[in-house]
Amino acid sequence: MPNNIKIAVIEDDENLRFLVVHRLESEQFQVIQAANGIDGEELILREKPDIVLLDWMLPGKSGSEVCENVRQNGFNNLVIMMTAKSQDVDKIDAYSFGVSDYITKPFNMDVLVAMVENKVKYFVSQPVENLSFGNTEHHPSIHTLIRDGKRIELTILENRILLYFLQNIGRVIGRDELMEVVWGYSSNLNTRTLDMHIVRLRKKIEQNPDKPCYLITVRGMGYKFVDDE
Template sequence: MNKDIKIAVVEDDDNLRFLVSHRLQTENFQVIQCSNGVDAEKIILEETPDIVLLDWMLPGKEGIDVCESVRKAGFENIIIMMTAKSQDIDKIDAYSFGVTDYITKPFNMDVLVAMIENKVRFFVPKTQNEIYHFGQTEHHPNVHSLMRDGKKIELTILENRILLHFLQNKGRDITREELMEVVWGYSSNVNTRTLDMHVVRLRKKIETNPDKPYYLQTVRGLGYKFINDEAENPA
């Protein structure tokens, strides 16, 4: 399994934060860490980790408030809440604030790693070594990035999944519903505006003129289509 995954560990208990971070590093994950809610919000938005392990009770700003804030700011990657609260109502609250999943303390470290492995397996493409080409750009889905003119352009996990689906279905009209199922899964309650927002951000990374996209075109009333006819490419 690909391990080029960055995980933020946000926990005010120094011992637990050290233990979790150390274990994840031994599993070859990249780890960044902090101990309070204010720093957490800043680090999540600046570093855009693929997965956030977020303690519920934090000094400065509670984990649930951090989650709500970064979601409103456009952070769409995985957030796993670490909580000592085990009542169902708290779990429902967590989902309503944008938590992807939760793990109840005290937890077995193997269970935590298994949960993370499961998320990585779902969100990171299975085409580990395949490289896709369009125009002067290479897409490396296994490290969710683009290469153009010798420069690396980072993609979020969700942007990566969206682009990969388009590149595997060039020239085909793809409905928003299909895209949402591919990217978020069948049980998702994500709305189409969120999908459109990710498409806008993706265009800024792949298009010469994002306002007049060449590759990632809108199909009115339906969804999108990815065009890759180099003969017609004005660039």
């Protein structure tokens, strides 16, 4: 893994911050840190790290406020929110403050490193371009669709699913593969959860979600994304 990747850890829990920083440094990442939202925001805008690990609950300014402010100031790199398990992940999705992804506490350090390495591989080393299908543009870094000049917000998981399909247009993708790519670090997932997210995604990308023309079900195999335009 390249050692020129800079990661900011914004976390007020001193023990957790020490553990995360120590582990990331041992993986040869450059790590900078702050213990509150005000210092964290200044650090992000000054140092422009490749990835920000940002705690949801921070003194001074909340993680959501920090994320929203740095986005408004032109920071476009990855922001991963660290959030307690008791908090509703869809609540994070509902806010349009520009978080790229999330990880729930308590997390295993191996899981965190695997997630960061995945982000470096797919987003930092080769920044993801905006993709389009039909008359719709997908902006994966801000999990948004643009259609006819209107913005359609995607949840974090919908964004991951759509991005993978757009990177694999025309290929049949099995449910197991999709779950591994999208959830990766969550083994207690069932296919019904995946299918539910597909249904929600179709409502945002299809003219008629009941008769999809982009995201097709391949019976007994999985799904396929088709773009004939």
